[in-house]
Amino acid sequence: MNNVTEIIISPEATIRDAMRLLDAGAQRIVLICTPDFKLLGTITDGDTRRALLRDAHMHDAVSSVMNTQPLTVTGETTRDQRLKLMKEHDLTAIPIVDEQHHVIGLETLHQAMQPEQRENPIFIMAGGFGTRLQPLTDRCPKPMLRVGDKPMLEHLIKQFVDHGFRNFYISTHFLPEIIRSHFGDGSAWNASIQYVNEDQPLGTGGALGLLPADLPDIPLIMMNGDVLTKLNYAQLLCHHVNNRFDATVCVREDEHRVPFGVIETENKLITSMVEKPTYRYKINTGIYVLNPSIVRSVQPGQRIDMPTLLEQHRQKSKRIGTYTSYDYWLDIGQMKDYQKAQKDIDVYFKAEKEDVSR
Template sequence: MEKQLFVNIDTPIISALKLMDNIKVKLLIVGDAYNFLGLVSVGDIQRAIINNIDLNTPISNILRKDIIVANENESEEDIKRRMLQIRTEFMPVINNKNHVVRIVFWDDLISTKKLPPVEKLNFPVVIMAGGKGTRLKPITNVLPKPLIPIGKKPIVEHIIDRFIEVGCKDFYFSVNFKSELIEYFFNSFEHPEYCIRYLKEKEFLGTAGSLNLLNGKINSTFFVSNCDIIIDQDYSEIYNYHKNNKNELTLVAALKHYNIPYGTVETGYNGELMKMEEKPEITYKINAGLYILEPHLLNEIPVNEFFHITHLIEKIKNRNGKVGVFPVSEKSWRDIGEWDEYLKNMEE
């Protein structure tokens, strides 16, 4: 594992992000054991994506100077204190020759496996749980999609757990299809750390129509999540991006990479060949199904009308409002709404 944490300074941003995904880390060491050059984090890469930096740019272009490392003379207690302070999953220990003499991992020092969030958020969360789950038939002939199990718990509990980690405890479930089973499930056990209220659609209102039922009930920034996605990201970091950029709505987008198995060509006027590329990879930003909204947007959702969240985004953009996009890596986003993806994620 330790050797995998090192990347060359000329490594493209996209390659560094894929390596993080593959070995399930959010931090890499730039250089090698005998020539420490710096650190690159998933946050550095996310800021680069937000700033529209080409993902084929070398990571040397996004390295920060204000990194924190340990020196070989520091005690374990000092290193632990610093790691807690900056919330880092590991810290390289450097000697006076700029060699990496060892790496101290969060797991080795701290009893809790997961890094704590940047800050606690006590914001309401709306989980859109009213769909029929047609892509997951025949299992959704029996169970509503939110109750489909991932490991020992239904997917909606995994979603709730991630919000509880950042201090959220007030949940609203927008329900319709087999809503009585969802209510029965959550009424069958105690969950004192959070409470659930239900928004009951009389008919299907799309991915945002039922939010109108919250008008006058929510007066703060709030999250909206699909009921079939799991995102591995500190949600407080998404909120800080939302707040610092004064967005009215922020959507989370996952990077998705597609390999074209053919050589591609680009042509100009009169069919002149301009460029050829052999089996290129294309990267798109995919709407991941997680949003942060400001409460005044509830006034823009029509009453009892079919209305998607994309319609709301169009309304905001048409009046020159601000919608932001926060990127996450491909493997930080899991969409359980299709059979192939569900089968990959049956164990959590």
């Protein structure tokens, strides 16, 4: 109600009173309510202009010109749904009401377009040697190689921040000082960044054991620092929570077409013949959502890969699920991938920025 009480007036107030509130406020709407905040109607600049053109007087009661059937939403309406309604009806604000039609808030277009702030930790693996990209990685950690105008790790962090995430942990090993000196505490990106360093490589899952014990008791997103993607992390997190998974592996569909006929045999006899078949797979993108119980199961200094860690928990009847992404994704593992990233970055990441701003 913080942004609402100052724009609420009684039905006995005058049109002049409403116009003063409209002139003084930034929401461009006034709510007409009973003393217990039951919404009776709304009035905007357009309503007052139309009323005066109909020869209404400034001292007339605002109830005589208010919109008695304003569009409203409830507390259960999602931000995306509210934004869609405001865009469809060309509104800059929409009242939020309870079941009895009492005002409990006001959603503005500006608020709806801001990313929801999320406290979930983001853990980025940035300690690899990047040997397949030598000599570029001889004196530079692979995630710090520039793609376009900034390091690929910076693209990654900025994308998370644009989607409302702010709490980062970065695992380092090879040339950690380059990463630390560039990002510092993360404040330049409106984020908080802490570092854990692997004295010895611990595998794709071992660095989880180096995270602080006081992490919030909510799911953590973990991923490799050499990936470019337009993945919607908020949707991934929502999918994980809604399905009550203990861990979620983000996957994407890939296919391989064999350019020859494939013959299968048994005891030298042909059992099937398929001409140039196409095989489809789900491949691991290196992006995970992990519940705290999975994170805490890795001991400090333990060397373990993520597939092994997740298989151990699957055998203990933990719910290990998948999320299939159809978004842009590129694992920069080889020189040809790095060259492709240079071509893709402007097209895909400019589009991502526009999507977030809308």
